[in-house]
Amino acid sequence: MCGIVGYVGPRSAQDVIIGGLRRMEYRGYDSAGIAVVTDSGLAVAKKAGKLANLITELADSPLPPSSHGIGHTRWATHGGPTDGNAHPHASYSGRVAVVHNGIIENFASLRAELEAEGVVFASETDTEVAAQLLGREAEGGAALADAMRTVCGRLEGAFTLVAVDARTPGRIVAARRNSPLVVGVGEGEMFVASDVAAFIEYTREAVELGQDQVVEVTPDGYAVTTFTGEPAPSHPYHIDWDLSAAEKGGYDWFMRKEIFEQPRAVADTLLGRLDAEGNLVLDEIRIDDAELRRVDKIVIVACGTAFYAGLVAKYAIEHWTRVPCEVEIASEFRYRDPIITPTTLVVTISQSGETADTLMAIRHAREQNAKVIAICNTNGATIPRESDAVIYTHAGPEIGVASTKGFTTQIVACYLLGLYLAQVRGTKFGDEIRDLLDELEQIPAKMQQVLDGIDQVAELARRFVGQRSLLFLGRHVGYPVALEGALKLKEISYLHAEGFPAGELKHGPIALVEEGLPIFVVVPPQGRDQLHDKVVSNIQEVRARGALTVVLAEQGDEEARPFADVLIELPHVPTLFQPLVAVIPLQFFACELATLLGHDVDQPRNLAKSVTVE
Ligand code: F6R
Secondary structure, rough: OOOOEEEEEEEEEHHHHHHHHHHHHOOOOEEEEEEEEEEEEEEEEEEEOOOOHHHHHHHHOOOOOOOEEEEEEEEOOOOOOOOOOOOOOOOOOOOEEEEEEEEEEOOOOOOHHHHHHHOOOOOOOOHHHHHHHHHHHHOOOHHHHHHHHHHHHHOOOOEEEEEEOOOOOOOOOEEOOHHHHHHOOOOOEEEEOOOOHHHHOOOEHHHHHHHHEEEEEEOOOEEEEEEEEOOOOOOOOEOOOOOHOOOOOOOOOHHHHHHOHHHHHHHHHHHOOEEOOOOOOOOOOOOOHHHHHOOEEEEEEHHHHHHHHHHHHHHHHHHHHHHOOHHHHHHHHHHHHHOOOEEEEEEEEEEOOOOOHHHHHHHHHHHOOOEEEEEEEEOHHHHHHOOOEEEEEEEOOOOOOOOHHHHHHHHHHHHHHHHHHHHOOOOOOOOHHHHHHHHHHHHHHHHHHHOOOOHHHHHHHHOOOOEEEHHHHOOOOOOHHHHHHHHHHHHHHHEEEEEEEEHHHHHHHHHHHHOEEEEEOOOOOOOHHHHHHHHHHHHHHHOOOOOOEEEEEEOOOOOOHHHOOOOOOEEEOOOOHHHHHHHHHHHHHHHHHHOEEEEEEEOOOOOOOOOOOO
16 A cells, blocks of 8 residues: 655756656555755645546646655555645644555654644544654754654654655655555666665665665665664575566556466466475475474465455365365454464465565464465565465566456466475375366466467456446356456456355345346366356346356366356366366456446555555
């Protein structure tokens, strides 16, 4: 939530920062703002609404030339999305400006303290207390980095703060606790940002900041300390994707591009996982095999789409390892006092690696001495850093707010973990594991087959433009797919959509079914006779009550065909792998319908890509 960019170097700060904010806008788009340091002090521009509003304002009245500044794109928490609440926020003397991502939990008491000293606040935000505290320190003679360390010592909650001081040109100071921050290292120029996409155009060398660290950045270097001023080690790394991966490449939406990228993303996630003997190797697993053999319970913890990926994974992991596997919504996890022991393996799934609810669940699990494996798409993010081990999905940057390739690659990474556990624990023979891996390796081609026939789904979206409500049904691994199909539709089309286990419908929700209600049904492959036939019966139940059935079934499924008003044929895959192909038409349907309804698919209302507040 909230995107931050800072720049110091020879270029126009306004150009670099606005370019960076364009790529950070997926993190929040309630307002945008920029502050640059000039010879005559700070120049600030900020505007409610999307970045485009700020850009229009800057076109009419550009900021004075400067090569040093900060910018912000906001997802509102404290205070509505107004010009006044937009960041950057300045200190009372106008000397220090700050941008912030996160929530300062003790802001009310700090604000009262400052107001008692006569400070008049200009906004309703929690951020402004940080600006005013920094201003007070700076006016008292402290250098900006010292001021930042002192102020961070007083803040509670989650924050990335980036500040400039008008009296210290050529210097940016940033700090982080529980919120992301990376430094981009250029030649004679430096960047700070929430995410490397902000500066990938200029450099692919980055440094990740640890928890409770402050970084001071000048055009020629950076210095990292702890909040108490001790020098802290830094972790430089090379970014292995480039600008083109973060751009739309001819598609109208990032979401559409990312849907089409799924065959490649899944293939990349599978790449390099076998050793010379054909054994599965997961290099990033830093947990002893002996310890993995002792695991007696697996708990998957995640939010939203990642949670649904976990629901899919449960079926496979239990089937292959015979270890009980629970799946929990991260924001509920620690509040119900879960039974976690040193032999519990906690698996967290997070595309961004920054989701606050998931991070807090990890901390809770580790406090109970459980081992934590993260499945993550973002190199060096907080979640993998705070876990005992990580399996990276290699999906490339996911920018569309509605997750697509994140979901499918998360499922694949969970499958790799499940098979690895089966190998280590001996619950599957080597040849069985290799057969399953062979099947998985064919999935990208099968996904491509679905994408090649996707025009049928575009036609379906045109047909359903006037609908206000849609249902999704599935059984077994098809159930989480139904949930994900409904979530995609809610997120970007703003329609009422619900996913149900197909067998549960008759216990209540079937009352919703009326003439012409579209119901998408994911039919399992025919191999699992009972499962398949039960779902076919469920289709008949809703059809008999007037539903318009959109049936996703494998090619050649003649039993499902007669009950489908619309039949979407899927390539034949094993039951456990069906979500990887079945979800694609549902993702595409949501994207297409939202486009037809005139919604902003990549930036749906009220949402943000990376949810860094609890
Ligand atoms: C839905 C969506 C969200 C995320 C959730 C977790 O399309 O994107 O539900 O899946 O906020 O995010 P990560 O995976 O970054 O932890």
